[in-house]
Amino acid sequence: MPLLTFNSWSIESVNAVxxxxxxxxxxxxxxxxxxxEIVRIQTHLEYVQNYLRANTPEGxxxxxxxxxxxIIDILSVYRKNEQFPSLTAPFPSRQPCFIDDRGVYCAVGYLIKETAGAEVAQGINTRxxxxxxxxxxxxxIDVWAENNGFTLTELAMIQPTYDGWYTPQPVIQPYTLTVAIDDTREKLLEAKLDTLQNDFDSISAVNQDQELIIDSLDKTLTSK
Structure with missing residues (x-):
């Protein structure tokens, strides 16, 4: 395994370590x-799993x-199951989630549930x-890590983040849409009325010109 590096970390990284x-x-x-998203998380967990197998901590x-x-074997099963948390709250970046709203456990949460019980994991989720x-x-968590041969940093290496590419979308209320439609209809009607008025004025102007021409012809004929 290569030496650990922190150079590729960002708020959109799959792991904080x-x-x-x-x-x-x-x-x-x-x-x-x-x-x-599933490929990202599986790739991360496989990498960490291999690292944990190759590096045994002292003490x-x-x-x-x-x-x-x-527990590393349990992590392998979890990774292959492809059941990972997802966020329903509008976070601006990737975020850890111990147990999501569907009851799906994160990797560390799953390991604790499988070894210490769901009640312990759910208590951690509450806090x-x-x-x-x-x-x-x-x-x-400290006691669980000590009893199962993990450092806290190793557990932090396991913990993925989820669903960070979130772009808030504007919410259009029905009444707003109705008002917008009504405003548009009113403007269209006003434009139509303006056009009709212009047409009427044009016709009136033509009629006036025709009357002037007829009057002129009458006067010419009368004078003869």
Whole structure:
């Protein structure tokens, strides 16, 4: 595995620690708003999974490291299932989401649910739904990490962000649309009336000219 790099991180990166190094390494380019979301997350999780297998941290018990290997296997299953959270709130950039409104777990949330139970994971979600893992400062997560052979930085490496390419769309209320239509209709009618008035004035002018010509002819004939 290459050394970790932070150079490709941005607010639209799939991970706060690794940025988009996984995607860049696999495809040779950085992702953009047209990139497939599932592919981005799967690529990231596969990269982290391989990194975790190749790098064993020091200071953990034998039991914790055994748990670690089993949990990395669970992460592989999660990645292949392709069931990832999505955001329903209008965030301006990519955002972590521990458990989304459909009940879909993020990667770290899923690992905790599968090993410590859904109640524990849901409690973390209640406290830290949209937080980055290193900002949570949660004793429950600290203890879980210690018992299962992970550093908090490693858990932060796992945690993806989701659905950040959000562009707010203007909401058009029905009454606004009705007013707009009424205004347009009124303007069209006014324009039509103006045209008719102009036509009438033109006809009147022609009639006046014709009357003057007839009067002139009458006078000419009478004088003869």
């Amino acid at each position: 690794l940025g988009d190094i996984s995607y860049e390494e696999k495809f040779g380019v950085l992702p953009n708003d047209k990139s497939n 953990f018990t034998e039991s914790a490291l055994k748990n670690r290997l089993a 830290h739904k949209f937080e980055y893992l290193l900002d949570m400062n949660d004793t429950v």
